[in-house]
Amino acid sequence: HIKKYSIDLHSLMFEDYGTYHITVLLLFFIYQFIIRGCFHKYIPSMLTRMGAGIAFALLGCITQVLAQKFLLYDFLLLVEQVLTGTSCFLILPTSLEFTVAQSPEYMRGIMVGLCYFSFGIGYSCAFMLSHFVKTWYYYII
Numbered sequence: 001h002i003k004k005y006s007i008d009l010h011s012l013m014f015e016d017y018g019t020y021h022i023t024v025l026l027l028f029f030i031y032q033f034i035i036r037g038c039f040h041k042y043i044p045s046m047l048t049r050m051g052a053g054i055a056f057a058l059l060g061c062i063t064q065v066l067a068q069k070f071l072l073y074d075f076l077l078l079v080e081q082v083l084t085g086t087s088c089f090l091i092l093p094t095s096l097e098f099t100v101a102q103s104p105e106y107m108r109g110i111m112v113g114l115c116y117f118s119f120g121i122g123y124s125c126a127f128m129l130s131h132f133v134k135t136w137y138y139y140i141i
Contacts, residue, residue: 022085023089027085046094050098053089056087
């Protein structure tokens with residue numbers, strides 16, 4: 001029983017490690033200042049970047065399932081957060097770029113604000129649903 005508690009505590013430490021946020025921040029700066037500056041001819045299309053982001057998200061989900069199955073391998077949690085951060089980096093800015101490119105000139109600010117609003121509502125609903133499921137599961141046990 002003591003070993004299981006130490007594994008859960010260790011997994012909790014790795015889940016809050018911040019690898020996801022560090023990955024997004026580093027990739028953003030590398031893309032903005034190095035890739036766009038030096039290799040602007042070789043940047044793939046928006047559809048290719050979004051497809052790669054979805055592939056990274058799928059790999060992140062598979063890694064998360066493997067990390068839950070094999071609790072002893074904490075490295076899988078780091079890999080999962082890096083894959084999820086990479087998918088977020090590829091999908092979110094590209095979707096905003098696509099929204100700006102496809103909206104009329106005088107509605108671009110409204111459309112970007114609507115995108116941010118929908119992201120916020122989605123995150124809020126996911127948080128509330130997650131909190132509800134956790135408390136419901138706690139009361140059932």
